Structure formats: C-alpha cells, structure tokens
Amino acid sequence: xxxxxxxxxxxxxxxxxxxxxxxxxxxxxxxxxxxxxxxxxxxxxxxxxxxxxxxxxxxxxxxxxxxxxxxxxxxxxxxxxxxxxxxxxxxxxxxxxxxxxxxxxxxxxxxxxxxxxxxxxxxxxxxxxxxxxxxxxxxxxxxxxxxxxxxxxxxxxxxxxxxxxxxxx
Amino acid sequence: xxxxxxxxxxxxxxxxxxxxxxxxxxxxxxxxxxxxxxxxxxxxxxxxxxxxxxxxxxxxxxxxxxxxxxxxxxxxxxxxxxxxxxxxxxxxxxxxxxxxxxxxxxxxxxxxxxxxxxxxxxxxxxxxxxxxxxxxxxxxxxxxxxxxxxxxxxxxxxxxxxxxxxxxxxxxxxxxxxxxxxxxxxxxxxxxxxxxxxxxxxxxxxxxxxxxxxxxxxxxxxxxxxxxxxxxxxxxxxxxxxxxxxxxxxxxxxxxxxxxxxxxxxxxxxxxxxxxxxxxxxxxxxxxxxxxxxxxxxxxxxxxxxxxxxxxxxxxxxxxxxxxxxxxxxxxxxxxxxxxxxxxxxxxxxxxxxxxxxxxxxxxxxxxxxxxxxxxxxxxxxxxxxxxxxxxxxxxxxxxxxxxxxxxxxxxxxxxxxxxxxxxxxxxxxxxxxxxxxxxxxxxxxxxxxxxxxxxxxxxxxxxxxxxxxxxxxxxxxxxxxxxxxxxxxxxxxxxxxxxxxxxxxxxxxxxxxxxxxxxxxxxx
Numbered sequence: 284x285x286x287x288x289x290x291x292x293x294x295x296x297x298x299x300x301x302x303x304x305x306x307x308x309x310x311x312x313x314x315x316x317x318x319x320x321x322x323x324x325x326x327x328x329x330x331x332x333x334x335x336x337x338x339x340x341x342x343x344x345x346x347x348x349x350x351x352x353x354x355x356x357x358x359x360x361x362x363x364x365x366x367x368x369x370x371x372x373x374x375x376x377x378x379x380x381x382x383x384x385x386x387x388x389x390x391x392x393x394x395x396x397x398x399x400x401x402x403x404x405x406x407x408x409x410x411x412x413x414x415x416x417x418x419x420x421x422x423x424x425x426x427x428x429x430x431x432x433x434x435x436x437x438x439x440x441x442x443x444x445x446x447x448x449x450x451x452x
Numbered sequence: 453x454x455x456x457x458x459x460x461x462x463x464x465x466x467x468x469x470x471x472x473x474x475x476x477x478x479x480x481x482x483x484x485x486x487x488x489x490x491x492x493x494x495x496x497x498x499x500x501x502x503x504x505x506x507x508x509x510x511x512x513x514x515x516x517x518x519x520x521x522x523x524x525x526x527x528x529x530x531x532x533x534x535x536x537x538x539x540x541x542x543x544x545x546x547x548x549x550x551x552x553x554x555x556x557x558x559x560x561x562x563x564x565x566x567x568x569x570x571x572x573x574x575x576x577x578x579x580x581x582x583x584x585x586x587x588x589x590x591x592x593x594x595x596x597x598x599x600x601x602x603x604x605x606x607x608x609x610x611x612x613x614x615x616x617x618x619x620x621x622x623x624x625x626x627x628x629x630x631x632x633x634x635x636x637x638x639x640x641x642x643x644x645x646x647x648x649x650x651x652x653x654x655x656x657x658x659x660x661x662x663x664x665x666x667x668x669x670x671x672x673x674x675x676x677x678x679x680x681x682x683x684x685x686x687x688x689x690x691x692x693x694x695x696x697x698x699x700x701x702x703x704x705x706x707x708x709x710x711x712x713x714x715x716x717x718x719x720x721x722x723x724x725x726x727x728x729x730x731x732x733x734x735x736x737x738x739x740x741x742x743x744x745x746x747x748x749x750x751x752x753x754x755x756x757x758x759x760x761x762x763x764x765x766x767x768x769x770x771x772x773x774x775x776x777x778x779x780x781x782x783x784x785x786x787x788x789x790x791x792x793x794x795x796x797x798x799x800x801x802x803x804x805x806x807x808x809x810x811x812x813x814x815x816x817x818x819x820x821x822x823x824x825x826x827x828x829x830x831x832x833x834x835x836x837x838x839x840x841x842x843x844x845x846x847x848x849x850x851x852x853x854x855x856x857x858x859x860x861x862x863x864x865x866x867x868x869x870x871x872x873x874x875x876x877x878x879x880x881x882x883x884x885x886x887x888x889x890x891x892x893x894x895x896x897x898x899x900x901x902x903x904x905x906x907x908x909x910x911x912x913x914x915x916x917x918x919x920x921x922x923x924x925x926x927x928x929x930x931x932x933x934x935x936x937x938x939x940x941x942x943x944x945x946x947x948x949x950x951x952x953x954x955x956x957x958x959x960x961x962x963x964x965x966x967x968x969x970x971x972x973x974x975x976x977x
Contacts, residue, residue, distance in 0.1 A: 284636055286643040394649035398697075410693075412646060429686040 287416060287424035289313070291387035293351065296364035296376035303422045310346045310425075310445065311418035314374075315393045317354035317409050318366040327413055327430065328371045334437045335373050342445045345420075350374040353395035353411045355384045391416060417444070472902055473529060473888040479822030480850030481525065481536070482886070484518040486821045487846050488543035492550055497823060498842050500782040505556035507781040508727070508843045512553050515544045516592035516667070517791075517843070521851035523599045527863050528856045532899060533878040533890035534604050535916065541600045545609065548593055549617045554581035557589065563657045566774065567719075568712060571657055580630045581617065582637060587653035590641060591667040597634035598674040605873045607678075609634045638675050641668050642683060650690025651698075651711065661710040662700065663728065665691070666735035670864065673739070677867045688739050700743070706751055707732045725769050726755045730788035734795045738864040748792065755789070756801070757837070763811055764804030765837040768830055780828070782841040787848025797857030809849055813840050820886075820908055824849065875899075876974060879959070880916035884909035884966060897976035905966045913966045917974070920960040931973040932964070 289311075295301045303311075314331060316324035328350065335343050350367060352358035355378050363376030378384065388395065395411035413430035415437070425444060428437050473481075487498055500509015508514075519541060526537045547553065558579055564572025582590040597609030609615055613631040620627040632640075644653040645668070652665035669691070673684035695708070702708050702720030707729050709719045721728050733748040755766040769783040786805065793802035809815065813824040824845040829838045856862075875892040876899040889902040903913055920928070921942050930938040930953075938948040945953045951964035964970070 284639070286639060392643045392647040394647050396649065410649065412649070414646065429682075431682065431686055431689065 285424065287392055287427070288390045289416065289418045289422060289424050290390045291351070291377065291383075293377040293379040293383055293387060294360055296360045296367060296378070298360045301377065303418070306347050306349075307422055308420050310420060311416070312346055312348040313351060313391065313416040313418060314349070314414075315351045315353050315388065315391065315395070315411055316413075317352050317395075317411065318358050318362055319354065319406070320409070320411075323411070323413050323430070325370075327415070328374065330434050331415060331437075332371050332373055334434050334441065337434070337438045338441065338445075342442065345445065346441075348374045349377055351377045351387055351391075352384065353388065353393065354397070354409050355379055355381055417441070471529075471889075473886075476822055477525075477529075477854055478886045478888060478904065479817065479820065480853050481522070482819070483821030483823050483846060484522060484850060485540050486819050488515065488518065488540050488547065490547075492547070493552060495552070497826075498846060499826075500842055501828060502781055504559075505553070506560065508784040508841055509782040510553075510556075511550075512548060512589055512592055514843045514847050515548055515553075516596060517847045517851055519544045519596045519599060520670075521847060521854055523603060524851075524856070524859045524863060525854040526603055527868075528859055529854065530887060530890045531868075531872070532875060532892045533881070533887045533901065535877075535879045535881040536887050536890075538600070538604045538606075538879075541596065541604070545596050545600065545615075548596060549615065551617070551619045554589055554617060555619070557581040557586050560656050561585065565656070567656055567659045567710070570715070575657055579619075579628050582630065582632060582640060584644070585654040585657055587641065587644075587668060588655040588661075588664045590637060590653075591664065591671060593632075594634060594637040594641060595667050595671040595674070598638070598671050598678070601634065602674050602677050602867075612636075635675070635679075638671060638683075642672070642687070645687055645690070648713070649694050650687055651694040651713070652691065654713065655710075658712055658714040659710050660713055662695070662708060663732045663735065666732065666738075670735065670738055670860075673864055684739070692740075701747055705747070707747070723770065723772075724751075724754070725783065726752070726766055726785040727769065727783045727788045730785070730792040734788065734792040734860065737792075737795050737858075738860040741858075741861050745796065748796065749798075752789065752792070752798075752801070755785070759804070759808055759836070761807070761811075762804055763808040764801060765808050765812075766805075768837060768839060782843060784841050784844050784848055786837060786839070787841070787844030787852075790852035791848050791855070794852040794855040795858070795860050799857070802852060806849070806853065808837070812836050812838060820906055822850075874919055874922075876920055877918045878915055879918045880914075882911070882914040884911050885913045885915075888969075889971070899974040900972070901974075902969060902971045903966075904969045911966065912963050913970075915962045915964075917960040917962065919958055920974070921955050921958045925976060927977045929975050929977075930962075931975070932970055934971075934973075 290303055292302050314327060358378050360378055363378055367374045367376050393412045395409050397407045397409050400406040400408040414427050416427045417425040419425045490496060495511060498511055498514055502509045522537045522540060530536055558577040561578040562575050600609060601607050610633050612633055615632045618629040641653055652660040654660050655664050669684055669687055672687055676682055676684050698711050698718040699708050704720060704724060706721035706724045709721050709728055711718050729751040733744045737744045757765045757767060759765055766785050766789045768785050771778050771780045790802060790805040809824060816823055816825055824840045826842055827838050827840045832838050878890050878901060881887055884906050885903040886906060888904050889900055892899045923942055925942045927941040929936055937950055938953050940946045945955055951962060954961045
C-alpha cells in the first residue's frame, strides 16, 4: 500500500514545467511551505540546508532539494526564486495553479489551510505540514522526517540510505 | 523490538507493591475471558439497547477496552504471567474481525445523522472498515495487536495479511476480503492524521472526535516501543497545536467533543455528557496528565451524586429526541466515571462507585466471572442509579477495578525493557486455575506466583514457565506454601516431590494437584 505517491505536475522557480520524472535519477528532498511563513519554514529550510552542508559533497551532489508552495496565490515562480536564491540557494522552488498544488499536496498527504494572520489582518497565514520527504532516484517514497527530527538524525539517516544505494550500484 | 535496555532516564521504574489479586479482580478477568472466548457470532451478555453498533453497546468498544484493561493488569499486577492474558487477547482480536463488529461502517460511511446530516445523499457506503475514516474501529483493531506484540513479544499480527476481515454473503453482493497487519493499519491512520494536520482521523465522515483519536495515540506509542520510532511524540505535538484552533475545552468547561471538519465547526459538550469527559480524561491521562488534572475534576463534580455509606453514583445522560422519538443509548456514564477515577487516582470516587455497583447493581457470578446484569431502568423509585450497560459490566468496572493509579500514564511513559522478556514467565496456564500473583524480583532472583483453583473446573494444574533452563542461570529451588518441593539447575530437574516437573528446552513444565490455593516461590541461588 503506497501512502505517498510523490507525483506532481508543477512549475519550477525558473518557470519550467516539471514533474517527478524531471528529477529521475536523483534523490529528492521535498518540503512543503510558503514564502510568507515566518517561523516554521525558515527554521526547517535552515535545518535542511545545514543537513545538506554536512553531507559529503559526492552525496549532496545526488540530492535535489525541492520547496513546494502551499500558497500558489502569492508564491509565483519569481517570488519563490527571489526568496530561495537569497536565503536557501540549494533549493528549487515549485509552484503551480491551485489545482496543481492541491494534487501535489494530496500525493504527499500534506495538510495546509489558510487562516487570517492575527498579527496582520490584511494578510493570511497558512499552517502546513512540516514534514521532509525523501524520494528515491526511481521516484518512490523512501522515508520522511517530522519537524521534531534533529539535523543530526536526518544527516545520519540520509548518509546511511545514500551510501547503501551507492554501494549497490 | 527496539525496547530500551535500561529504563528511560529520570523515570524510576514503576513497581506496584507485590500483592495478590482479590476475588473480584479475579472475577473481572474471568468475565473478560468468558465473553472473549465465546464462539464467532456469539455475543451473550454483550448486547446493548441500540443494536446498531453506534453507541457503547457496540462490541468493538467492549472488546477493545477489555483488552486495554487486561494490558494494564498484566503490566502492573501480573507482569510475569503473560499466559493468563495472551489467549484472551487472541480471542478478542479474532472477534474484532467478525463482520458483526464492523459492517455498520457501510451505513455510517454514508453520513446523514445528527453529527453530519449535511452529508446525507452525497456519500456512497463503503465496505472496507479501515481504509478511510472510521477511527472508532480502526484505532482499536490496531491497538489490540500492537499491545499483543509488545506485551507478549510476539509479532504474529505484524505479518502481511494477519488481520483479515471478510464477508461472503448468500443474499447480496459478492465476497469481500480486507487484509491488513498491525503496521499497515498504523500507517493508514498515521497518514490520515498527517493529512488532517494532526487534528485526528474522522469517525463518521467529517467528524473528528477528540476521544476517538486517543487510542491511536496510545497505539502509536506502543508501536514506538516495538520499532524504536517516535510517532507518538510527533502526533501529540501536532494534536495539541491543531486543537488550539478549535479549543480542547468548550465554553462550558467541558472537553470539546468533536469538530465537523468540512465546515470547521467545533461541537461542544453542551448538554453536557459525563461519559464524554470521563472517557477522554482517562485516556488522555496517558500522555497529557497535567491538562486532564487541570480540567476534569471540576467536570466530575457537576455529576457526582453522594449515596449512603460512602457510596456514590453519577447523574446519567438524559435521553433526547431524534426525529421526534425519545432515544436511549448505552452511554456508560457510570462506568467511564469509574475508569477515570481509577486512572487519575481519585480513590474516594472509585471506592464509592464500586461500592454503589456492588450494592445497587446486582453483582452476579457466572462461570467464575463477576458481572452486573444489564438493567435498562435508569433510576429506581428512590432515585438510586440502577442503569447497567453491558460495557459497564463486562469492561469498564473490570478496568476500574484492575487498573492502578496513573496506570495508563505509567504504561505509556515507562515501558518494559528487554530484560522483562528474559525473566521467568508463566507462559501457559491450564484453565482450571487462576493466577493471583506472578512477579519476578530480580534483586532476590525469585519468581513468586500463586494459583487459586477454579471451583467450576477439575483436573491437575499445569503451568509452563519459560526462561528457567538458561545456561548460566544456575541452580534453583521451588517452594510450595513455604516447603521445598523441587530443585535443579540450568540443565536438569534433580528432585521433585508431590508434583511433576519436566524440562522442555528452556521451559519448566509443572503439573501439580489442584488445591484451593498454592503459593509458589522459584528461587535461584
């Protein structure tokens, strides 16, 4: 029984249409969020950037980090590119239409629900799943880490998985 | 299993003072054994008023909480006698998969009642009872095998297809088979929780109840013990955040009952119902005790009815009209109040409720089991609570009687280490004796166990004790009622008087004449 099908049909932050097949042959580190997120996304993206930085270069090289928006209304490709290149340059941002993003969320079992931002009534917040997914080079779900996982745990787990795969190939 | 080798730091290993089960506790275990051991489709003493499997008359609740009561009894009171409980668990799990337990889902999955009337006509009935929603069943079908795996170190229900539900009707449709295992079920529940932002999984469509997600949290915790994962921590942290949006406590000071998720409407405990508060208090006490102690005592005070001679009862749920018809349901207010009192360590209330049951609810012994026959009369002419639902008799009063203060909380937070499974364990017990004591004291290298003869059975008592003939364990002596009756070492039995002892691999098989009660002590030098 497959719970996370990891399929998507979106647009990357350079405006190119992409699907999961576009990255076949590489491990995908997938995180859903939105660029207006004040706490959770910066914390997670910083942690994941540190994880990638802690890996040996030959391992990091086979991983493609993806940041998928749950707020396509505001997160256009340009907004995502500006946000990521300035802060988290290892990541590629993915966005799309409301329907495309909803389908991607469903494929990863991601929760998000816009609600008014108490600190800025003109704005809105989007609480969302803060899970990091690992997708294998064949496009299949490999594992995931909840927000509570430490960077060290993620590094150890990633190294073990990638090194096993490397030794088998 | 990935159980720790040593107890978690900062938490002293809980040890209930050694004590023997009393006659009512033994009768409570026997009552559960009796109902669980009935043939497939036989539900004697279990039928509730409703018959639709939608209130506490539902078989699933009776069996699930019977299992949890046994788990706590094994953990706290008879830790070295898995053989008392394992066969009962197997029966409970077998009966949980009977179609009479889960076929209600085909109708409930269509929605349209009090809780989600706006969905009527929009949904098609489903048959698979665990694939989506229906946490009011799937949580328990997951919990019981997880408990089995953890308590008995046996992963038979983790094997693919080990949990199989099927129907092969003569008069409609086609054969349907739904095959799962404990971890697949857990994954189904987990991913639904993730996708719902950890608010929880729905019972009937779009209705996420606080209480019905508590058994899943417990199940995740047990799975964490088994697999070394940390799902329970992830889910409980997410749960607390998710319920902040709607409020875990309503404006009236009671636990919020549920949220209708598609219209984002929280449903308070407005009437209010004690069963809802007490049920949640008891289960949530496992992982969130401060929150429960902050709120529940005030809730209970609104319902308590003092009685004569330190007895007490609780004000019952008032029947209300559904579609113009006054409807009664099995709500088990009394039973859940007793369970909560036992778990929260409210000894005065617990003693008062049990005393009320013994005085006013017709305690009856049948086949060695203690039960309280179903009574649909709510109050007698003197205003005394007389109502007894089957779940209160079969499961909740046994639960309250067998648990210890903070029993669920300790069970959740201080798991057994691997060392437990290497201790001498009573793994098989003939059905003509009750085990009223079974505890190994590592510091004294002593296994104490006491057997009481069942009055309704005959024959010699036969007991299998595992982990006896392990190399290096050394020589041992067996005492019965203080008199040395056998001795040996880690390879052989050298002497046995008045009883028969054989070695089979690491297991000691003991056969002895059945007496009213015999206290044994197996001591290593």
